[in-house]
Amino acid sequence: MGRFGKRDDLVIHQAEPFNAETSVRSLIDPMTDTDAFYVRGHGAVPEIAPGEWRLQVAGMVERELSLSLATLREAFRERTVTATLQCAGNRRAGLMAIREIPREAPWGPGATGTATWTGVALADVLGLARPLGDASEVGFEGADLCPETKPAERFGGSIPLDKARRSEVLLAWAMNGEPLSPVHGAPLRVVVPGYIGARSVKWLERIEVRSDPWPGYFQHVAYRLVPADGTPGPGVGMPLGLVALNSDVLSPRDGDTVTAGPVEVRGYAFAGGDRHIGRVDISLDAGASWRQAELLEDLGRWAWRHWRITLDLTAGEHEILVRAWDSSAATQPEDEATLWNPKGYVNNARPRIQIRAVIA
Amino acid sequence: MGRFGKRDDLVIHQAEPFNAETSVRSLIDPMTDTDAFYVRGHGAVPEIAPGEWRLQVAGMVERELSLSLATLREAFRERTVTATLQCAGNRRAGLMAIREIPREAPWGPGATGTATWTGVALADVLGLARPLGDASEVGFEGADLCPETKPAERFGGSIPLDKARRSEVLLAWAMNGEPLSPVHGAPLRVVVPGYIGARSVKWLERIEVRSDPWPGYFQHVAYRLVPADGTPGPGVGMPLGLVALNSDVLSPRDGDTVTAGPVEVRGYAFAGGDRHIGRVDISLDAGASWRQAELLEDLGRWAWRHWRITLDLTAGEHEILVRAWDSSAATQPEDEATLWNPKGYVNNARPRIQIRAVIA
Numbered sequence: 001m002g003r004f005g006k007r008d009d010l011v012i013h014q015a016e017p018f019n020a021e022t023s024v025r026s027l028i029d030p031m032t033d034t035d036a037f038y039v040r041g042h043g044a045v046p047e048i049a050p051g052e053w054r055l056q057v058a059g060m061v062e063r064e065l066s067l068s069l070a071t072l073r074e075a076f077r078e079r080t081v082t083a084t085l086q087c088a089g090n091r092r093a094g095l096m097a098i099r100e101i102p103r104e105a106p107w108g109p110g111a112t113g114t115a116t117w118t119g120v121a122l123a124d125v126l127g128l129a130r131p132l133g134d135a136s137e138v139g140f141e142g143a144d145l146c147p148e149t150k151p152a153e154r155f156g157g158s159i160p161l162d163k164a165r166r167s168e169v170l171l172a173w174a175m176n177g178e179p180l181s182p183v184h185g186a187p188l189r190v191v192v193p194g195y196i197g198a199r200s201v202k203w204l205e206r207i208e209v210r211s212d213p214w215p216g217y218f219q220h221v222a223y224r225l226v227p228a229d230g231t232p233g234p235g236v237g238m239p240l241g242l243v244a245l246n247s248d249v250l251s252p253r254d255g256d257t258v259t260a261g262p263v264e265v266r267g268y269a270f271a272g273g274d275r276h277i278g279r280v281d282i283s284l285d286a287g288a289s290w291r292q293a294e295l296l297e298d299l300g301r302w303a304w305r306h307w308r309i310t311l312d313l314t315a316g317e318h319e320i321l322v323r324a325w326d327s328s329a330a331t332q333p334e335d336e337a338t339l340w341n342p343k344g345y346v347n348n349a350r351p352r353i354q355i356r357a358v359i360a
Numbered sequence: 361m362g363r364f365g366k367r368d369d370l371v372i373h374q375a376e377p378f379n380a381e382t383s384v385r386s387l388i389d390p391m392t393d394t395d396a397f398y399v400r401g402h403g404a405v406p407e408i409a410p411g412e413w414r415l416q417v418a419g420m421v422e423r424e425l426s427l428s429l430a431t432l433r434e435a436f437r438e439r440t441v442t443a444t445l446q447c448a449g450n451r452r453a454g455l456m457a458i459r460e461i462p463r464e465a466p467w468g469p470g471a472t473g474t475a476t477w478t479g480v481a482l483a484d485v486l487g488l489a490r491p492l493g494d495a496s497e498v499g500f501e502g503a504d505l506c507p508e509t510k511p512a513e514r515f516g517g518s519i520p521l522d523k524a525r526r527s528e529v530l531l532a533w534a535m536n537g538e539p540l541s542p543v544h545g546a547p548l549r550v551v552v553p554g555y556i557g558a559r560s561v562k563w564l565e566r567i568e569v570r571s572d573p574w575p576g577y578f579q580h581v582a583y584r585l586v587p588a589d590g591t592p593g594p595g596v597g598m599p600l601g602l603v604a605l606n607s608d609v610l611s612p613r614d615g616d617t618v619t620a621g622p623v624e625v626r627g628y629a630f631a632g633g634d635r636h637i638g639r640v641d642i643s644l645d646a647g648a649s650w651r652q653a654e655l656l657e658d659l660g661r662w663a664w665r666h667w668r669i670t671l672d673l674t675a676g677e678h679e680i681l682v683r684a685w686d687s688s689a690a691t692q693p694e695d696e697a698t699l700w701n702p703k704g705y706v707n708n709a710r711p712r713i714q715i716r717a718v719i720a
Contacts, residue, residue: 225689227641227652238638242688272688273635278598281587287698292587328602328632329585329706334694338647346689 004045004183007035013105017041017146018183021110027250028266030297030306031082032113034176039183040087040111042155042218043144046203050187055125055171059139059208062130069187072171075128076120081168083193083302084270085200087111088223088240091248091347094336101344109248112270114303117191119172122207123165131161131209138164139208140190140201141216149217157199157223158214159192159241168193168302171204193302194273196240198223213239226342237341243272245332246348247280247324254353259360260315265293267351269324270304276327277305283321284311287334290323313357323350364405364543367395373465377401377506378543381470387610388626390657390666391442392473394536399543400447400471402515402578403504406563410547415485415531419499419568422490429547432531435488436480441528443553443662444630445560447471448583448600451608451707454696461704469608472630474663477551479532482567483525491521491569498524499568500550500561501576509577517559517583518574519552519601528553528662531564553662554633556600558583573599586702597701603632605692606708607640607684612715620675620717625653627711629684630664636687637665643681644671647694650683673717683710 002008003018010020018039026036050069057065067075090111092104126138139158146155163169170191173180180186185202192199198218213219219239226237247269252258269277281290293307311320325331333339336349362368363378370380378399386396410429417425427435450471452464486498499518506515523529530551533540540546545562552559558578573579579599586597607629612618629637641650653667671680685691693699696709 225638225685227639227650229649238685238687238689240689242635244688244690272690273633275602275633278585279587287695290588290698325585325598327598328604329598329600330604330632330690330708331693331699333691334698335647338650338694339691348690 004039005035005181006039010036011108011110013107017043018045019105021107022113023110024250024253027110027268030114030299032115034115034178034181034184037113037115037184038087038111040197041144042146042148043152045182046143048143048187048203053187055188055204056206057125057129058206059210060132060135061209062132063128065125065129069173072120072188076124078118079121079167079170080116080118081170081191081193081302082114082116082299083168083191084112084114084304085197086243086246086270088196088198088345090246092344094349095340095344095347098337098340101342104344109250112304114299115176117170117172118174118177119170119188121167122169122171122190123167125171125207126164126209129209134211135209136161137210137213139210139214140204141206141208142201143203143205153217155201155218156214156216157201157219158210159195159199163192194242196223196243199241222343223345224343225345228340228342230342232342240345243270244346244348245272245324245326245330246270247322247332248351249320249322249353252353252355255355257356257358258313260313260357262310263313263357264308264310265320266306266308267322268304268306271326274301276301277324278327278329279325280307281323282309282311284318286319287321315357315359317354317356319352319354321350321352364399365395365541366399370396371468371470373467377403378405379465381467382473383470384610384613387470387628390474390659392475394475394538394541394544397473397475397544398447398471400557401504402506402508405542406503408503408547408563413547415548415564416566417485417489418566419570420492420495421569422492423488425485425489429533432480436484438478439481439527439530440476440478441530441551441553441662442474442476442659443528443551444472444474444664445557446603446606446630448556448558448705450606452704454709455700455704455707458697458700461702464704469610472664474659475536477530477532478534478537479530479548481527482529482531482550483527485531485567486524486569489569494571495569496521497570497573499570499574500564501566501568502561503563503565513577515561515578516574516576517561517579518570519555519559523552554602556583556603559601582703583705584703585705588700588702590702592702600705603630604706604708605632605684605686605690606630607682607692608711609680609682609713612713614713615715617716617718618673619720620673622670623673623717624668624670625680626666626668627682628664628666631686634661636661637684638687638689639685640667641683642669642671644678646679647681675717675719677714677716679712679714681710681712
């Protein structure tokens with residue numbers, strides 16, 4: 001067992017603050033175990049005494065609130081949602097192979113995972129606070145101080161009020177049926193299904209209803225898609241929010257040698273936003289022809305979709321190319337190189353792996 | 361003036377039933393004039409006497425309704441929405457250039473347009489009918505008999521109940537501030553912003569609340585994305601619904617000769633669903649580098665976004681390549697050829713045009 005109750009097989013990108021991705025072996029499970037779930041943090045895990053902890057609800061509301069965990073549990077209906085979280089930097093390693101991205105972690109396919117989350121609907125809490133007519137965003141601030149800003153800033157971000165009012169957005173105290181662990185945001189975190197992980201703020205202490213998006217570093221400077229020739233800075237680039245359609249191959253892995261004959265290929269696909277996966281195609285001839293993968297268990301509209309296909313491979317070298325389609329019939333872009341951006345976000349290029357099949 | 365009150369410059373794909381697309385010249389206007397707006401129909405324009413017309417609301421509802429136009433106007437709040445409609449076959453010509461698509465019209469970039477629509481919210485009508493707990497779809501049936509099915513079937517389709525309950529979905533009697541014309545669905549049509557045009561059923565006569573998607577030809581057989589090697593048939597392929605992210609270049613046009621020096625390039629981009637356009641990029645070097653276009657007037661979350669950029673072109677041949685990004689930071693796929701499908705839907709490849717610049 002590793003730090004923070006994690007399995008030893010996580011890929012650790014940074015020891016402090018702790019940043020580690022789920023192993024490919026664990027990603028094969030459609031539900032990600034808590035001890036295998038990725039961790040993305042910008043500051044040390046804060047020490048919070050649950051008995052003293054309170055949630056402040058402030059800003060553009062008719063009634064400000066200060067709620068204990070006990071009040072949250074007693075006042076509102078408990079809800080559970082199965083949701084995939086995905087870091088905006090998932091699959092960044094592919095972009096770093098094209099051109100360097102300084103000071104960012106080379107996340108592979110494992111900065112994503114799917115768990116059940118239990119807590120109360122943010123919408124129910126907002127219902128008691130009553131946002132004012134001009135409110136349009138709901139901001140979240142955690143207890144974690146993040147040294148990458150000078151002076152150190154608490155992690156924070158916001159989502160549109162429309163989204164905040166939807167029942168799937170939770171203030172969660174449990175993950176996979178167990179109390180939230182410190183590294184995942186105990187005592188309370190936000191879970192915003194369909195949005196980049198950065199909006200699912202951990203160690204939540206303050207909700208601020210606003211008329212504009214969160215002005216802090218982690219939304220106004222970071223987590224934005226900057227043009228390839230641009231320089232990250234305040235307000236530069238497109239703010240990220242909804243997760244973009246993505247997929248990856250989990251088995252076999254790039255560079256593997258397999259036995260010629262029937263080979264099972266498995267992976268995940270995630271539509272993002274409130275879309276679902278419509279189809280996943282596999283090509284062995286660089287996109288000239290495609291076969292459809294079998295979509296595995298449907299975990300609901302907020303979760304990724306695992307897929308598999310059995311290919312009959314002759315001995316020799318093969319390139320496996322994959323593309324997922326979302327429910328708008330949009331598919332992934334081909335070329336990773338044209339997606340490169342200075343912060344290395346949103347690599348959702350069609351995954352491709354090279355494998356060798358040999359006679360058993 | 362042409363048939364059905366249309367300008368003479370529409371590109372007519374079929375005389376009967378009338379199918380015609382907006383000219384590129386008219387697409388340059390961010391709001392599409394009614395006499396320039398595209399028409400896609402599967403049957404003859406039905407003759408309807410407004411005084412005798414009634415809207416039936418039936419199926420899985422607590423209370424069936426039969427409403428006159430006068431009752432609709434008196435009972436519910438009037439609403440106006442600016443929305444882009446886009447046929448699922450928009451830009452099919454690009455796919456037909458790759459491989460033939462029999463019995464389908466070679467739509468260019470003009471099977472789309474943006475208008476204001478005025479009527480009542482479908483949600484308000486459903487509020488009086490009260491869908492039952494098991495209801496999940498809302499179907500629409502028009503008065504138009506469509507000879508492409510044997511026997512001829514009325515045009516119809518359905519949308520999810522969740523979408524039907526959103527205030528932007530209208531039962532509209534006016535377009536661009538004027539009473540709906542016969543060719544656009546008078547006396548009443550559905551307008552489903554963000555969805556393929558086929559769901560905005562014209563000449564609406566019947567709303568059917570259902571527990572499953574519309575079983576008629578135009579949803580169960582047509583308007584589905586069939587794999588390239590598949591054969592269209594009942595239930596084959598992905599049902600279309602949300603419009604996929606798309607864009608096109610309107611000026612100059614492919615093959616044009618322009619004067620070397622500053623050249624203004626203009627076009628449209630449409631995110632589809634409830635997404636918006638985040639950025640539009642232009643490349644003159646096949647995607648090796650990109651510049652950002654200026655996004656023109658924001659017509660609201662249900663409309664396309666026009667864009668422009670001034671390029672400084674030397675004398676010679678140039679290829680202009682464009683890609684739009686939606687609010688999830690997803691962008692368009694590169695290669696039109698790999699999007700080919702038997703019915704020729706959803707060509708949302710990055711547009712590319714070849715032009716020649718000459719010394720004035």
